[in-house]
Amino acid sequence: GAGVSQSPSNKVTEKGKDVELRCDPISGHTALYWYRQSLGQGLEFLIYFQGNSAPDKSGLPSDRFSAERTGGSVSTLTIQRTQQEDSAVYLCASSPQREDGYTFGSGTRLTVV
Amino acid sequence: AQSVTQPDIHITVSEGASLELRCNYSYGATPYLFWYVQSPGQGLQLLLKYFSGDTLVQGIKGFEAEFKRSQSSFNLRKPSVHWSDAAEYFCAVGLWDSSYKLIFGSGTRLLVRP
Numbered sequence: 001g002a003g004v005s006q007s008p009s010n011k012v013t014e015k016g017k018d019v020e021l022r023c024d025p026i027s028g029h030t031a032l033y034w035y036r037q038s039l040g041q042g043l044e045f046l047i048y049f050q051g052n053s054a055p056d057k058s059g060l061p062s063d064r065f066s067a068e069r070t071g072g073s074v075s076t077l078t079i080q081r082t083q084q085e086d087s088a089v090y091l092c093a094s095s096p097q098r099e100d101g102y103t104f105g106s107g108t109r110l111t112v113v
Numbered sequence: 114a115q116s117v118t119q120p121d122i123h124i125t126v127s128e129g130a131s132l133e134l135r136c137n138y139s140y141g142a143t144p145y146l147f148w149y150v151q152s153p154g155q156g157l158q159l160l161l162k163y164f165s166g167d168t169l170v171q172g173i174k175g176f177e178a179e180f181k182r183s184q185s186s187f188n189l190r191k192p193s194v195h196w197s198d199a200a201e202y203f204c205a206v207g208l209w210d211s212s213y214k215l216i217f218g219s220g221t222r223l224l225v226r227p
Contacts, residue, residue, distance in 0.1 A: 033215075043215075056214065106156040
């Protein structure tokens, strides 16, 4: 596609529910990143994919967070048993190669009530 | 530890005035450096990047940035600000630890007075 697409754009969920956030990167971009942006904060790195493998998961805040990527394309970030502190904007970015700049999606705003 | 510091949380300038947003980094080697802009409700857009070579880099929307190794800085400048430049600006460093990733500063919110 023309850009990085994320869905849904907004998600309100009840505490304790599981959520799935989707990212469609730019076609041909092998590197894919997930970041979290909390209110008034900078961007916090979560996970990096190169192709379908995730060589760096160091930013995932707990084992409630997981992500996968299939076909070297679409990625899904799953948060289990959501907590209020998970409320944030989740941003996905892709890049044609690791050392290049990223192209970001518009994000998914997650609100846990 | 590697870090990126944007010392100004908010900056207000008048339309037509010049702008400089500060960014300092802490990293052993010469890093890859980036500036992104985030308009309300939008994702981040790349303004410019520095990998090597000429330390003054030009970007989109009339922005430029200068890499100063001696000061570990990569400040963003624009000679004349437009009302549409009101947004949040993020400086980022590309670095290797367990993998290559961008580390972002906490951002500077730019307000433009008419």
